[in-house]
Amino acid sequence: MSPIYFSLVTILLSIITITHATTITVVNNCDYTVWAAADPGGGRQLNKGNTWNLNPAPGTKMARIWGRTGCNFDGNGNGNCQTGGCGKLVCNPGNWGTIPKTLFEYTLAQPNNPTDTIDISLIEGFNIPISFSPTSNSGALGGNCRTIRCTADINGQCPQNWRVPGGCKSPCTSQGIGTCGANGDSRFYKQRCPDAYSYPNDDPTSTFSCPSGTNYRLTFCP
Template identity: 35%
Template sequence: MNHTTSILLGFILSSLLFGFLVQGKNVTFYIRNSCPFLVWPAIAPNVGHPVIADGGFSLPSGDVKRIQAPGTWNGRFWGRTGCDFSSSSSSTCQTGDCQGQLACNGTIGLPPATLVEVSLQEGVDKPSFYDVSLVDGYNLPISVRTRPTDPKCLIRGCNKSVNKVCPQELQVVNKTGDVIACKSACLAFNSDIFCCRGSYKSPQKCKPSVYSKLFKEACPSYFSYAFDAPTPLVSCSPKAFVITFCPSKWSALQYSK
């Protein structure tokens, strides 16, 4: 083997090793649609983090999409419903819309929408943190589990549809009058006492409301308001997550499209 060949072989091996190490630092997300209708998952990174999977895509009922994120990625996932991208309207989804785009490309979705919030860290000694939040409201039930499954790392879906028990003052309805989403009290009333801000910006001052209690009863594993306690935040160190829309085995009639 001559000197040039040796250098070239060394470069190839180094490149392959570097690629393996980089790939090994990725975290996999399996996005599953168990709803009896089409869902358009959306993803938005926090500031300083890259857009993954173009920020959004369509996912037919029963399908699963596999995507990857860097090992230190931070951001959010949510589901959009009732979308029509053939429309010329600036808002093409009934819930969770991101400026009318199929691929949100980092654009934040329009609330109310159930949010999965993720903060990844690399290394088994540095757990990742994640939660499901109704702080801005609800549109779909979502569960989060790890692969392999660990009961300590599971965020379950809801006991019942929030849309079915949503008070009239929080309801978002479609053209036929069906409730398709439920605002949080903060989103609906923009009040410090519900938004946990101003003089209420502490757990001691900001307490559960009749509205957050309704959310909590329906979805015990989710954040029902900003200072929900005990905290529904989960910390685990998996290499893969499964995010499922409509995980519960309810009748299809329990879901609002």
Template identity: 35%
Template sequence: MKLLELAATAFFLFLASHLMLTGSVAAYQVTLNVHNKCLFPIWPATAPNTGYSVIADGGFYLPSGKIQRIYAPLTWSGRIWARTGCKFKSNWKPACETGDCKGRLACNGLIGKPPVTLVQIALHGNQSKSSFYDVSLVDGYNIPVSVTISQTPEQCTIRGCLQSVNDVCPQELQVLNKKGEVVACKSACLAFDKDIFCCRNAYGTPEKCQPSVYSKIFKDACPCYYSYAFDTPPPLVNCASGEYVITFCPSGWGDAYTSI
């Protein structure tokens, strides 16, 4: 009898661990399908907001054309971005041209160095409660991204950009790599650290903080994203789903980024 009890316990332990390893517990999680449609590899990264857990170790490698499925708790809040031009086995400081998190592959909760195109998510992962998500250029831009849910209704979709912000980035906002190529574009707030661009202190209300010539460049290129803190109407999406698709370079690199 004792042997039978031990065997049953061992079986249930095996079954539980098998379900966790195979992803069959996804019914209790939200699925994030991270797709790299760029013509180059990227290193997607995640960082939780205060009080939430780290997901996907905070970062991973994703070759061109590949999809990585990651899981988040039903109620998770945080940010997702793509790092580019990374060389982790070199003496580079930082290791990535954009979005670096202190030279680590697995950011493990660290926030990436701006400017980056930032996906912000607050999940409520069942069909009866909506999740909130947006794409922000408040600190700047590196590559385009789209966000949608599995059923792809239009009102739940954040599309990519009409053109690359890097192509129209003013010189004073440009971030260059060692080859002199523009790999990211700072926001005016990040570049100049002035209240009028950062919507703070005397400019800390929607009435006082208006679009600048710089934020208008971002908005013209990427109309579905936040171009500055008080962007109106707020490009915040509110939809319910247990599965999301986050696509970097939704139409490749060098094309118009209008399709998913």
């Protein structure tokens, strides 16, 4: 392979990578500190108004972002949180934190699916209101690429038997996440946050898609 040909290939690959790169900007708009967590990504303390940019690798799948509240960490970054804690400031891969927590999930474009798949899940409960917005390509794919949100006062309206300090449990945590379904309990969440998953097979109304390379903004307390 000639040096010129190699250079052209390198440039083209770089352009393709840049074109399909995704940035997720996490914003804390709450009046309190949120310790954001992400897998992949780790974790970061976000005071009111702070932001955190995540740059997941192309093809990232089954990724999660959530907020933790009421945290205390020592000088080594070890500690606990009232909700969503993983035992550390920077969560280890695969440690998805304690419940309840409002969860954002995404899978970037795959070889067999050229779009990003995104959702908000309340299957593990609720702790912080969130929204997730495309900051590019909004309105693409027939309007399915749009802002999704769960901003209702879930903690204030939470049934007494689901209440825990700082959050609201999901019926799925007591019924079994793999077996809970559409019923009166799950409708509590669905009626208040229709964009979000309230039980595992709630795909038709809770899964959204955006073109590969879309940038996003996740806001706590939008």
